Amino acid sequence: MTLVEPSPILIGSLITTAVGLIVVYDLLHLYKNKKTVPKLGKLPMGGFAWSSTVEQELFRNGPNILTLITMAILPWILASPTSTPFWILIIFDLLLLLLVITMLLPKRYAITKTSIYADGQRLDWPAIKELDVEETISRRIVLHREGWWIFAPLPLGGSKEELSIARELIIRAQNNEWLEIINQEEE
Numbered sequence: 001m002t003l004v005e006p007s008p009i010l011i012g013s014l015i016t017t018a019v020g021l022i023v024v025y026d027l028l029h030l031y032k033n034k035k036t037v038p039k040l041g042k043l044p045m046g047g048f049a050w051s052s053t054v055e056q057e058l059f060r061n062g063p064n065i066l067t068l069i070t071m072a073i074l075p076w077i078l079a080s081p082t083s084t085p086f087w088i089l090i091i092f093d094l095l096l097l098l099l100v101i102t103m104l105l106p107k108r109y110a111i112t113k114t115s116i117y118a119d120g121q122r123l124d125w126p127a128i129k130e131l132d133v134e135e136t137i138s139r140r141i142v143l144h145r146e147g148w149w150i151f152a153p154l155p156l157g158g159s160k161e162e163l164s165i166a167r168e169l170i171i172r173a174q175n176n177e178w179l180e181i182i183n184q185e186e187e
Helices: 008-034 053-083 086-104 161-173 178-186
Strands: 048-052 108-113 114-119 120-123 141-144 153-156
Touching: 008 108, 008 120, 048 161, 053 086, 053 120, 053 153, 108 161, 114 153, 141 161
Parallel strands: none
Antiparallel strands: 048 108, 108 114, 114 120, 141 153
């Protein structure tokens, strides 16, 4: 029985197509971002929305960007032994570059009694693991989505002041203490 070796063009095309689909998915959510969080500042019923800067997004996505840079370099090392055409590598790297650019663009975030809005998506609180109340505020908050496996981390960017407000609201929302916020604001 003879084993057929997979074609480097087929494998490279499949991987590049998968990365392209991820880029399209991210671009669509980036486009939706302003629609999902149209207003910044205090929201009705005690919510809060804010926007990040490029610098804050760099810090928020730093580990992911380093991973993408590694992903862009490694195929070049393996291209010759695997006979992968260079045009596939160039397209792959351009898609990864586009993904890095989308990660650096400022994003809008919002916290409400029922949900968090991040990266153009709305996630209800039951879908987010409880925030560690002992975690100190640095330059980002990292939440974890339930059932997302290695894609579970959801970092939030913003200024230290905005993240401090967000942290307090996240803890209150997850502990069902939201009514206290509304009652305090009405007094």
